[in-house]
Amino acid sequence: xxxxxxxxxxxxxxxxxxxxxxAVGLFFTVRTRFVQVRRFKDMVxxxxxxxxxxAGISSFQALAMSLGSRIGTGNIVGVAAAISLxxxxxxxxxxxxxxxxxxxxxxxxTLTQIYKSKLEGEYRGGTPFYIYxxxxxxxxxxxxxxxxxxxxxxxxxxxxxxxxxxxxxxSFNIPPLVTGTLLALLIAVxxxxxxxxxxxxxxYLVPFMAFxxxxxxxxxxxxxxxxxxxMFSLIISSAFNLNATFAGLLGTAIAMGVQRGVFASAAGLGxxxxxxxATSVSHPAKQGLVQALSIYIDTFLICTATAFMILxxxxxxxxxxxxxxxVNNLQGxxxxxxxxxxxxxxxxxxxxxxxxxxxxxxxxxxxLITYFYKMDTNIAFVKETLNLKSSSNFVNHLxxxxxxxxxxxxxxxxxxxxxxxxxxxxxxxxxxxxxxIFLLSxxxxxxxxxxxxxxxxxxxPVFRPSKVGIKNADFWEELEAKESAATLSKPVNKSFSDPHxxxxxxx
Numbered sequence: 001x002x003x004x005x006x007x008x009x010x011x012x013x014x015x016x017x018x019x020x021x022x023a024v025g026l027f028f029t030v031r032t033r034f035v036q037v038r039r040f041k042d043m044v045x046x047x048x049x050x051x052x053x054x055a056g057i058s059s060f061q062a063l064a065m066s067l068g069s070r071i072g073t074g075n076i077v078g079v080a081a082a083i084s085l086x087x088x089x090x091x092x093x094x095x096x097x098x099x100x101x102x103x104x105x106x107x108x109x110t111l112t113q114i115y116k117s118k119l120e121g122e123y124r125g126g127t128p129f130y131i132y133x134x135x136x137x138x139x140x141x142x143x144x145x146x147x148x149x150x151x152x153x154x155x156x157x158x159x160x161x162x163x164x165x166x167x168x169x170x171s172f173n174i175p176p177l178v179t180g181t182l183l184a185l186l187i188a189v190x191x192x193x194x195x196x197x198x199x200x201x202x203x204y205l206v207p208f209m210a211f212x213x214x215x216x217x218x219x220x221x222x223x224x225x226x227x228x229x230x231m232f233s234l235i236i237s238s239a240f241n242l243n244a245t246f247a248g249l250l251g252t253a254i255a256m257g258v259q260r261g262v263f264a265s266a267a268g269l270g271x272x273x274x275x276x277x278a279t280s281v282s283h284p285a286k287q288g289l290v291q292a293l294s295i296y297i298d299t300f301l302i303c304t305a306t307a308f309m310i311l312x313x314x315x316x317x318x319x320x321x322x323x324x325x326x327v328n329n330l331q332g333x334x335x336x337x338x339x340x341x342x343x344x345x346x347x348x349x350x351x352x353x354x355x356x357x358x359x360x361x362x363x364x365x366x367x368l369i370t371y372f373y374k375m376d377t378n379i380a381f382v383k384e385t386l387n388l389k390s391s392s393n394f395v396n397h398l399x400x401x402x403x404x405x406x407x408x409x410x411x412x413x414x415x416x417x418x419x420x421x422x423x424x425x426x427x428x429x430x431x432x433x434x435x436x437i438f439l440l441s442x443x444x445x446x447x448x449x450x451x452x453x454x455x456x457x458x459x460x461p462v463f464r465p466s467k468v469g470i471k472n473a474d475f476w477e478e479l480e481a482k483e484s485a486a487t488l489s490k491p492v493n494k495s496f497s498d499p500h501x502x503x504x505x506x507x
Contacts, residue, residue, distance in 0.1 A: 005420035012427035018258045021268050024434055025100025028107050031445055036102035036292050042455075043293035046286050056123040056280025059290045061199035064206040065275040065373065066291060068366030070298045071210065073163055074264045076360070079306040080316065080335035086256035087246040087318045087326070089238030091307045093257025094264075098299030101267035102292045108437045109291040110444040112273040113284030114465075114473050119380045123475075125277020126374075127270035127433055128381045133472040134440045142385055144429060145378040151425040152271065153375030153403050158410025160364040160371075165411035171357040180411025183365070184404040191372040191400060198369050199278075209362040210302060216355065217305035220346055224312045231312050245326060252320060264303050265295045269426060270433030274377040275370065283461040284476075285451035288444070309342040372403055443470055 029036070036043075051058035057065075082090040108127075115133040116125030127148065132141035161183060165176035190201055221228060237243040239257075241250040266272045276287045310316045316338050318327040330341060344352030379399055382388065388395070437444075450468045454461035464480045465473040 002420060005424055009420060009424050009427065012424055012431070013259075015255055017427065017430060018255060018262060020434060021104070021262050021430075022097060022100060022258050024268065024438055025097070025102075025104045027438075028103040028441065029100055031441065032103055032106065032448055034103075035106055035289070035448060036099065036296075039289055040293075042286075043289045043296075046290050047293070049281070049286070051280050053280035057196065057199045057278050059279055059281060059287060061203050062275045062279045062287065063290055063294055064202040065199055065278075065370050066272055066294050067210065067297060068202045068206045069272060069275070069370035069374070070264065070266055070294065071206070071302055072160065072363045072367045073360065074260070075298065075302045075363070076306050076339050076356075077336045078260045078263055079303050080310060080338040082256040082260040083307065083310060083316050083338070084318060084335040085320060086253035087238045087243075087249045088234045088311055089236075089240070089243075089246060089249065089253035090257040090260065091235050091304070091311070092239035093254045094261040094299065094303060094307075095257075097258045097261025098265055098295055098303075101261060101265045101299070102295040104434075104437070105265070105267040105272070105295050106285075106288040106292040106448075107441050107444045108268065108270065108273055108433070109276045110284045110288035110447050111437060111440055112277045113279070113281065113287045114443060114447060114463075114470060114476070116277045116475050117384070118475060119384050123278050123280060124274075124377050124380055126274040126377055126381075127429070127436075128378060128385075129277065130440060131436055132385065133474070134443065135436060136472075138385065142382055144432065145381045145385075147425055147429060148271070149375050149378040149382075149399070151429075152371050152378075153399060154406055155421060155425070156371055157368055157403055157406045158413070160368050161407040161410035162413070164361050164364045167357045167360050171353055176411045177408070180408040183368075183411065184407045186365075187368055187372070187407060188400075188404055190369050191403075198373050201369060202366055205362065205366055209359065209366070210297070213359055214301055214305045216343060216346065217309050220309050220312060220342065223346070227312050231308065234311065246318070249318075249320060249326075260303075261299060265298050267295055268434045268437065269430045270436075271374065271426060271429070274374045277377065278373075283451055283454075283463040284444075284447050285461065285463075288448075306339055310338045313342040313345045315339075315341040315345070368407065372400070375399055375403065446470060 047060050047063060049059055051061075079091075079094070082094065086093075111130045111134065112125040112127075115130040116123055117129060118124070128141040128145035131137055131144055161180055164183060165179045168174050168179045169176055190197055234243065238246040238249070239253060241247060246253070262268070272291075276291050279287050281287050314329050316327065316335075317325060317330055317333065319325045330338070333341070340352045340356045341349070342352070343355050344350075346352070376396070376399065379395060383395065446468045447463065447470070450463070451461045463476055465471070465476045466480060
């Protein structure tokens with residue numbers, strides 16, 4: 001079974017999918033007129049917009065939840081694996097992927113906001129919502145939601161829990177069963193508090209863990225400041241096959257850099273859309289911009305921190321698949337330990353081990369609690385779409401117990417087969433999602449143009465789907481109808497002759 005899954009994954013996660021993400025990212029970058037550059041200031045300022053709507057969360061909370069999901073073992077082991085196989089040049093191509101992926105994220109998150117709904121008193125949105133409303137494919141939207149529920153809520157937690165349990169056992173000699181049980185109890189306290197509690201935990205925990213990790217990188221760079229120019233030269237020269245040591249690795253460097261960039265940021269996979277559907281904003285493009293910033297943080301901050309620590313300390317090997325070692329600084333050591341050895345040069349190897357244990361715990365823990373929210377959103381979508389509200393409590397409790405049970409199961413079992421099946425499911429959804437957002441990209445572009453036009457006038461952009469010709473945006477259509485009714489009910493000021501009086505009142 002495992003061999004069959006590996007065989008299927010070799011097709012699903014072939015270079016065709018990897019470079020499709022890169023090509024689509026380039027296309028979106030051009031179509032949005034480099035939105036990730038020209039609207040960078042907006043990306044930052046929109047983070048701090050206040051949310052006064054009890055049904056939604058703030059943009060910053062959504063960003064924290066999304067980063068909590070994105071930042072995980074892929075930002076550490078994944079980056080190290082890219083260097084191990086493709087050499088230092090893979091880091092450059094990871095940056096390129098992150099840059100284009102920022103535009104891809106803008107498109108899919110803007111679509112998420114356009115087609116979001118209010119379900120069970122909370123804002124919900126994500127991949128199944130825009131498949132259903134944007135492409136009018138009800139049957140397929142339900143299938144995608146069910147697959148996402150199984151993959152994210154059942155399979156993924158086992159791998160994250162296993163990572164936590166093994167690192168804690170290695171560092172503190174605590175049995176995996178104890179770790180898994182305590183982890184499940186801690187997660188239960190958070191997820192039974194709903195999206196607000198998940199958002200609050202992420203809001204405080206994610207910045208702490210991210211800045212702590214980057215802080216160690218800065219300390220290492222400061223201790224090796226004289227090596228920084230040589231490190232950048234090594235990355236650039238290796239990326240373009242100009243370094244004699246890594247000659248012949250250009251294709252592998254590109255493939256590994258793109259693949260690791262996609263895995264780390266998840267831009268275009270559709271698995272990172274659900275948190276943004278919960279936000280309360282006045283215009284879909286606002287949340288699109290905020291989440292475009294998350295790609296920068298994930299790729300250019302966290303992944304780059306890992307790469308710099310490894311490269312500047314020389315704690316890595318480069319062994320292409322099926323070839324001899326080109327660099328063998330850590331004989332017999334796999335990429336999962338490169339960052340630990342790099343951190344060990346700062347104080348001691350014990351420090352590196354314990355710091356990595358704490359880092360991986362925080363990274364994987366925040367990922368686990370956001371998995372629940374993604375799963376819960378897909379369940380809410382299926383119940384609403386198939387009118388299964390009568391089974392609401394049973395399905396929700398079953399899903400929660402299922403996730404918590406898989407946390408304990410994953411802690412005490414190695415799950416290569418489950419991880420392989422998970423990759424297969426997400427890879428298939430990746431193909432579907434990237435094609436979906438490509439087909440719907442003109443809708444997101446309309447929203448962006450509307451946002452740009454309103455910003456030029458100096459007002460706070462407000463989305464009105466009828467004015468930009470977007471249909472099936474039922475949440476916004478209902479909001480627009482209420483605003484129009486409220487405007488018409490107000491007494492008319494006879495002395496005010498502006499023909500766009502109703503627009504002015506809405507601003």
